[in-house]
Amino acid sequence: xxxxxxxxxxxxxxxxxxxxxxxxxxxxxxxxxxxxxxxxxxxxxxxxxxxxxxxxxxxxxxxxxxxxxxxxxxxxxxxxxxxxxxxxxxxxxxxxxxxxxxxxxxxxxxxxxxxxxxxxxxxxxxxxxxxxxxxxxxxxxxxxxxxxxxxxxxxxxxxxxxxxxxxxxxxxxxxxxxxxxxxxxxxxxxxxxxxxxxxxxxxxxxxxxxxxxxxxxxxxxxxxxxxxxxxxxxxxxxxxxxxxxxxxxxxxxxxxxxxxxxxxxxxxxxxxxxxxxxxxxxxxxxxxxxxxxxxxxxxxxxxxxxxxxxxxxxxxxxxxxxxxxxxxxxxxxxxxxxxxxxxxxxxxxx
Amino acid sequence: xxxxxxxxxxxxxxxxxxxxxxxxxxxxxxxxxxxxxxxxxxxxxxxxxxxxxxxxxxxxxxxxxxxxxxxxxxxxxxxxxxxxxxxxxxxxxxxxxxxxxxxxxxxxxxxxxxxxxxxxxxxxxxxxxxxxxxxxxxxx
Numbered sequence: 001x002x003x004x005x006x007x008x009x010x011x012x013x014x015x016x017x018x019x020x021x022x023x024x025x026x027x028x029x030x031x032x033x034x035x036x037x038x039x040x041x042x043x044x045x046x047x048x049x050x051x052x053x054x055x056x057x058x059x060x061x062x063x064x065x066x067x068x069x070x071x072x073x074x075x076x077x078x079x080x081x082x083x084x085x086x087x088x089x090x091x092x093x094x095x096x097x098x099x100x101x102x103x104x105x106x107x108x109x110x111x112x113x114x115x116x117x118x119x120x121x122x123x124x125x126x127x128x129x130x131x132x133x134x135x136x137x138x139x140x141x142x143x144x145x146x147x148x149x150x151x152x153x154x155x156x157x158x159x160x161x162x163x164x165x166x167x168x169x170x171x172x173x174x175x176x177x178x179x180x181x182x183x184x185x186x187x188x189x190x191x192x193x194x195x196x197x198x199x200x201x202x203x204x205x206x207x208x209x210x211x212x213x214x215x216x217x218x219x220x221x222x223x224x225x226x227x228x229x230x231x232x233x234x235x236x237x238x239x240x241x242x243x244x245x246x247x248x249x250x251x252x253x254x255x256x257x258x259x260x261x262x263x264x265x266x267x268x269x270x271x272x273x274x275x276x277x278x279x280x281x282x283x284x285x286x287x288x289x290x291x292x293x294x295x296x297x298x299x300x301x302x303x304x305x306x307x308x309x310x311x312x313x314x315x316x317x318x319x320x321x322x323x324x325x326x327x328x329x330x331x332x333x334x335x336x337x338x339x340x341x342x343x344x345x346x347x348x349x350x
Numbered sequence: 351x352x353x354x355x356x357x358x359x360x361x362x363x364x365x366x367x368x369x370x371x372x373x374x375x376x377x378x379x380x381x382x383x384x385x386x387x388x389x390x391x392x393x394x395x396x397x398x399x400x401x402x403x404x405x406x407x408x409x410x411x412x413x414x415x416x417x418x419x420x421x422x423x424x425x426x427x428x429x430x431x432x433x434x435x436x437x438x439x440x441x442x443x444x445x446x447x448x449x450x451x452x453x454x455x456x457x458x459x460x461x462x463x464x465x466x467x468x469x470x471x472x473x474x475x476x477x478x479x480x481x482x483x484x485x486x487x488x489x490x
Contacts, residue, residue, distance in 0.1 A: 162404070165431030166359065169450040173365035176453050180368070248382070252360035319367055320360035323380040350358070350383070 015137055016040040018058035020050065021094070023066040030062060037130055039137070054079040057089070060136030064094045068104050077111040086146045090116040090136030092129075097121055163211075170199060170251070181312045191262070198223060198258035202251050213349060214250055216243040216292070220279050223257040227270050227277070240281035243292050246350045252320045253294075253348070256328075259313035260296050260339060268337050269301030275336075276300055283345065290345040298336030306332045317341075324348065351375050351464050354396040356414060357429070358382035358405050362449070366400060366429075369453030370460060384414050395422055398463060400456075401443070403430040416442040427463070429456075433483075440485035447482055455481055 017034060019041055021027045027043040034041040042058070044050045050072060054061075080089070091112060095101050105119065116139060118132055174195045182188035201222045205214050220238040229235040245253060257279065261270065269275030281294040298304075307314075314330065317339075321328040326343035353375050357363040363380035370377055378396050381387035383405055391399075399418055401411040412435065415426035419442055428436040431449040447459050458479045478484055 162431055165449050169431070170359065170361050172450040172452065173361040177361075177365055177368065248358045248360075255360065315368075316360075316364050319364045319380065323358065323360050323363050323382045325382070325386055347382070 015059050015141070016042055017133060017137070018053050018061045019043045020061065020067040020072070021064040023064060026064055026066075033126065033129075034133065039133065051075045051079060054089075057087075059140040060090045060092060060133055062092045062094065062133065065096050065101070065104055068107060073107060073111045080112065080115065084147070086143055086150060088116045088139075088143060090118065090139050092118045092120060092132050092136055094124060094129075095119055095121050167199075167203075171196070174199070177312065177316075194262055195255070195258065197226075198255055199251065201225075202254035205254075206247050206250055211247050213244040213246050216240065216245050216253065216281060216294075216348070219245060219250055219254050220257060220281075223254050224261055224277070224279065227261055227265070229273075232274060232276060234276045234278075236276070237278040238280070239278070240294075241283050241292075243281060243283065243345065244349050246348065249324060249343075249348045249350055252324060256317045256320055256341065257296075259316055260337075263311070263313050264298055264301070264337070267302070268304060269298035272301055274300050275302075286342075292341075292343050292345050292348055294341040294343075296337070296339040296341075298338070301336045303334045304332045304337055305334075351397040351460070351467075352378060352394070353460065354378040354387065354390060354399040354424075355380040356382075356387045356399060356405065356411060357402040359402070362402075365453060366456060369457050373457045373460070375460065384410070387414055388417070391418060391422055391424065396424055397467065398460070399424055399426040400429045400447075401426045403428060403432045403435055412436075412439045412442065415439065419443070425463075425467075427459070437483075437485075443485060445482055445484040451481060455479065 017039055019027050019030045019034075020043070021030055022045065027045055031041045031043060041062075042053065044053050047053065048056075054076065083089070093105075093108060095104065101121075109117070116136070118136070120128060120132060174192065178192045178195060179188055182191060202219060205218050205222055208214075217238060217240060220240075224236045224238060227236055261277070264270040264275070264277055269277050276299055278297045278299075279294065280297075281292055284291050284293060317328050321341055321343060324343045324347045326341060326347065328342075329340045331338040331340075353370055355363055355366050355370075355377060357366065357380050360380075363382075367377050367380065378390050378394065379387070381390055387399070387401075399415070401415050403411040405411055405414075411426075411428065411430070415428065416439070418424040418426055426443045428439075428443050428446045429449060429451070430436055430446070433446060433448050436443070436446040444463065447456065459482045462479055462482065
């Protein structure tokens with residue numbers, strides 16, 4: 001609301017009453033009366049045209065019978081017709097006890113059908129007028145709460161729609177990438193289920209954090225949880241500094257760990273009963289920025305050797321880590337695979 | 351064609367990369383942020399940029415599409431689920447491919463755009479792929 005020293009009667013400039021009382025000094029007296037009770041009030045006389053005042057969304061309008069000119073009623077009717085669904089500006093109408101009253105009320109009701117309308121007959125007691133206006137302001141406050149709630153609901157619907165589309169895109173991508181490399185329907189089923197399960201685990205972690213950032217340790221532990229063994233205490237070891245991971249990077253890192261784990265289950269440490277994997281990470285400085293270095297180390301597994309061609313997991317990790325402005329290296333030592341990922345901490349947090 | 355992929359979702363980016371490489375295209379990226387995309391373009395100008403709108407670091411692909419068009423004359427195609435936002439910025443991109451989409455759809459769209467870029471006679475008479483929404487910048 002615009003600030004007019006002569007028109008503001010209260011500290012709270014958000015709540016205000018529009019007074020339309022053209023007879024003599026009625027507007028001035030009403031404004032002073034409301035000011036005494038801490039209610040901001042503005043008048044249409046000498047400020048802006050009535051249509052412009054109504055466009056500024058008063059919280060309540062006080063209207064006297066003398067304001068019922070055809071021109072004013074047309075302006076009021078037109079401005080209220082444009083109100084959004086949640087809005088119903090309260091009108092308090094001060095009437096005279098004369099023979100014109102019934103006609104005036106009928107005219108007003110035709111302009112304000114089914115609207116928040118309160119009729120008061122003059123002479124009016126100040127307590128009645130004050131409580132009537134306070135009641136109007138309270139009703140308007142509730143309407144604005146409804147508006148805020150509807151806005152929030154719309155925002156949440158948009159966000160939900162966006163997330164669902166992202167999830168569906170991910171499922172599409174997993175499906176097409178997996179079916180492309182599967183030699184049989186059974187192989188497809190196993191790999192597809194595994195990758196979807198990895199997505200579900202990361203999603204659960206993110207949901208628990210309210211889709212804010214989560215800890216790298218949580219992603220590592222949860223993604224590798226299916227591979228832990230009660231018989232081999234060091235089957236899976238995860239350890240490292242506190243590293244915050246944002247929602248998008250969490251999915252990337254979770255899927256990279258999943259690909260390493262499924263590769264280990266097929267060809268590496270998880271393919272034998274005694275094999276074990278350690279996933280550790282630490283922070284370091286390089287080129288003026290913090291880098292998270294993750295090391296995947298397999299041991300006590302079957303001897304591994306450099307594959308003759310790159311598989312899905314390797315290509316995915318290279319693409320995914322490149323997308324995080326990082327690097328990935330694979331070393332196929334006889335004792336087991338070692339994979340090192342280096343990713344800027346700032347990108348992980350995104 | 352040389353195609354820049356600007357997508358902060360690793361799976362989507364990888365799927366796009368795989369199918370476009372198989373179709374014979376050369377890929378730049380994927381870039382997950384505005385700054386990374388701009389850094390790549392500084393090194394080499396792509397023929398086409400596939401741009402997701404919701405990028406990391408609160409950046410927007412909308413800004414990127416406008417930037418690369420005005421500074422480098424690189425055409426961008428929005429690949430996004432935020433179709434309303436994309437349409438509201440129709441002056442900055444060739445068009446829109448709504449997510450989710452299949453690799454075949456993406457390759458069909460890129461192939462169609464390639465034909466248009468090379469002004470092949472065939473392209474004038476070929477209907478755009480069903481899911482591709484072309485903006486005025488592309489059709490004008």
